[in-house]
Amino acid sequence: MNSVGKSWLLLTGLIVFYIIYLLFGALVFSTIERPVEEQLRRDMDALKQEFLNQSCVSAASLENFLVRVLTANKYGVSALRNSSVTSNWDLASSMFFANTLVTTVGYGHTTPLSDTGKVFSIVYALIGVPFTMLVLTACVQRIMYPLVIAPVCLLQRSGLEPRPATVVHFLLLLVLVVLCFFLMPAAVFSAVEVSWSFLDGLYFSFISLCTIGLGDFVPGMQPRQKYRPLYQVAVMVYLFVGLMMMYLLLRTFHKMSDLHGLTSFLQLPRCEDSDMEEEREPIVHEDSRTANNMTEKAASKPLDPGSQPSYNTINKG
Amino acid sequence: VAAPDLLDPKSAAHNSKPRLSFSTKPVVLNTPEDECDTRTTVMRWKTVSAIFFLVVLYLIIGATVFKALEQPHESSQKLAILAQKLEFLAMHDCVNSSELEDLVKQVVSAVRAGVNPSGNSSNQTSLWDLSSSFFFAGTVITTIGFGNISPHTEGGRIFCIIYALLGIPLFGILLAGVGDQLGTIFGKGIARVEKMIKWKVSQTKIRVISTLLFILFGCLIFVALPVVIFQQIEGWSTLESIYFVVITLTTIGFGDFVAGEKESLNYLDYYKPGVWFWILVGLAYFAAVLSMIGDWFRVISKKTKEEVGEFRAHAAEWTANVSAEFKETRRRLSVDIYDKFQRAASIKRKLSSELGINASINQEMTPGKRTLSANLYEDREAYPSLSLNGSLYLNGLSPDYADRREIAVIENLK
Numbered sequence: 022m023n024s025v026g027k028s029w030l031l032l033t034g035l036i037v038f039y040i041i042y043l044l045f046g047a048l049v050f051s052t053i054e055r056p057v058e059e060q061l062r063r064d065m066d067a068l069k070q071e072f073l074n075q076s077c078v079s080a081a082s083l084e085n086f087l088v089r090v091l092t093a094n095k096y097g098v099s100a101l102r103n104s105s106v107t108s109n110w111d112l113a114s115s116m117f118f119a120n121t122l123v124t125t126v127g128y129g130h131t132t133p134l135s136d137t138g139k140v141f142s143i144v145y146a147l148i149g150v151p152f153t154m155l156v157l158t159a160c161v162q163r164i165m166y167p168l169v170i171a172p173v174c175l176l177q178r179s180g181l182e183p184r185p186a187t188v189v190h191f192l193l194l195l196v197l198v199v200l201c202f203f204l205m206p207a208a209v210f211s212a213v214e215v216s217w218s219f220l221d222g223l224y225f226s227f228i229s230l231c232t233i234g235l236g237d238f239v240p241g242m243q244p245r246q247k248y249r250p251l252y253q254v255a256v257m258v259y260l261f262v263g264l265m266m267m268y269l270l271l272r273t274f275h276k277m278s279d280l281h282g283l284t285s286f287l288q289l290p291r292c293e294d295s296d297m298e299e300e301r302e303p304i305v306h307e308d309s310r311t312a313n314n315m316t317e318k319a320a321s322k323p324l325d326p327g328s329q330p331s332y333n334t335i336n337k338g
Numbered sequence: 339v340a341a342p343d344l345l346d347p348k349s350a351a352h353n354s355k356p357r358l359s360f361s362t363k364p365v366v367l368n369t370p371e372d373e374c375d376t377r378t379t380v381m382r383w384k385t386v387s388a389i390f391f392l393v394v395l396y397l398i399i400g401a402t403v404f405k406a407l408e409q410p411h412e413s414s415q416k417l418a419i420l421a422q423k424l425e426f427l428a429m430h431d432c433v434n435s436s437e438l439e440d441l442v443k444q445v446v447s448a449v450r451a452g453v454n455p456s457g458n459s460s461n462q463t464s465l466w467d468l469s470s471s472f473f474f475a476g477t478v479i480t481t482i483g484f485g486n487i488s489p490h491t492e493g494g495r496i497f498c499i500i501y502a503l504l505g506i507p508l509f510g511i512l513l514a515g516v517g518d519q520l521g522t523i524f525g526k527g528i529a530r531v532e533k534m535i536k537w538k539v540s541q542t543k544i545r546v547i548s549t550l551l552f553i554l555f556g557c558l559i560f561v562a563l564p565v566v567i568f569q570q571i572e573g574w575s576t577l578e579s580i581y582f583v584v585i586t587l588t589t590i591g592f593g594d595f596v597a598g599e600k601e602s603l604n605y606l607d608y609y610k611p612g613v614w615f616w617i618l619v620g621l622a623y624f625a626a627v628l629s630m631i632g633d634w635f636r637v638i639s640k641k642t643k644e645e646v647g648e649f650r651a652h653a654a655e656w657t658a659n660v661s662a663e664f665k666e667t668r669r670r671l672s673v674d675i676y677d678k679f680q681r682a683a684s685i686k687r688k689l690s691s692e693l694g695i696n697a698s699i700n701q702e703m704t705p706g707k708r709t710l711s712a713n714l715y716e717d718r719e720a721y722p723s724l725s726l727n728g729s730l731y732l733n734g735l736s737p738d739y740a741d742r743r744e745i746a747v748i749e750n751l752k
Contacts, residue, residue, distance in 0.1 A: 047471035110409040119400035127590035233483035
């Protein structure tokens, strides 16, 4: 069949393009980062050498010490003097950790150390990840009406055609989300966190809201952070709401591309509720729908026996 | 959407009785507000906030359990490393604590930058050679984001943002496409199995069983097999391998365990691309399973809603029909009674005109007897009232009284 063959062709084309994209990214990252890494390595060697020259420490015992320090550091335990006060597993931090687990961001700044912790993480994630997805989808579908459908109706009533109306609305929503969930939090983070620049804050917001979560920047990890629990809870709320807005954007984009015929061209699954005509009607035929409503309302009352005053007023068939 | 022909009473009328006319939809299933929302998948605010509260509760429970499990372990690790530090300082007198602090700080930040200061640096492979960068690009696009490697230059970070902006939708589309194909293959397989099975097993049972088999088969290939492989090659324990597989395939990606990053091992050439391929197909597989289950739930709930709606429509239709029939019967009976009275009155006229009965007898009667006597005796004044308004209010009696007498007459006629 032609459509089946076409879909397989599309798929292979997509996979090939994906591999090329990955290769391209690998090349660029390699060229940008490698020189810096070399430099840092040379600095490290020099530092070690300098330390060894100054003191009576042998290379072997220094290596030993460093390995132990690094192992501890990998699990979030710092050997530095001033970090012994705060724990990584007090209630707010544990909740933050659970949140990163459940939203699949997964920073990795703290990871479960014990075996029981790992087992519990597995079970918790297997239940929590689909659950969170369900909640996010439900929330997004709920706020879809006031944030997407109603404004699009408004735009259409002010004279735009359906298709440009959705495009305009999507662009407006995009600008709003970028402003409120990327630029503003980046400014806040660069102000609150001591060592972060604005770009670092933006990078952190982006990496977190896409649930990549590399973990090189994690808020609230500075040793002398004031109001740390409150700060972590605030970041959690920001992550959750931001994630919801990203889903909303994605869904709006999906509906928009449905309307423009993009998804059927790429033979992708359409947005689930787009095959329901009643959802389309508010966007496209708003006035006729209200007219239909009126007639339906008038006809909606079932005939009750007491409603007719006398026998002869009932029509004779 | 309920079948419209069932709601049309005109098509449901099988006999030629005169139907009372009413509109095509006696009962509308959904109120107009529901039509703005989508189907069963939209919940009301109460439900959504209840679920949100549940999520918060779930997080709090997780937090307390993690705290209880991990904090003791963390404190013991802390004590151990501090003891190490003191021991080191004690063993080597010429090192003072501030120099050591300095060194440790530098080492830690170097590790954060991805450089491992322990060991000889000359025979260490770079973290940013082509295959590792490829792996990193893959973790960014799939949103796993291990974090054992991360860009440290400003240019690298900006490029990472742009790269992810374009790459994540691309990967999403790829995932949707692969998942769709897998779902189609699976659906065709189920259809074939359904044809092959000769016994009378319900469709739902077949579907559920085959989905379970599919999930089991997938778990075997994408979870059990990699666990064994990682155990062998990376040297992790079983628990650590399972932990790594789950954390990777759900795209959480902590980065404490990463396949192919141990420096002490010499990996085969196709190990890392193999791991990447496993991640891609495993993710697509689980996405396909989730979407299939979601589709079924939607179909089941839609069917249930349809069936409930049809049932409601049937019930309303039946009620409307019954009441319409009853009214029709009453109407016809009252029309019959009226005709009979008219005929009786005309006969009475003829009789009285022939016999010449005295009209004064009527005035002594009670209203009830009067009504009954209208059958037999002539009352010339009653005729205009009867013929004028065409109603059954005999002799200008009050409507209630007339109704009751009418009902009594009807019952007698029955």
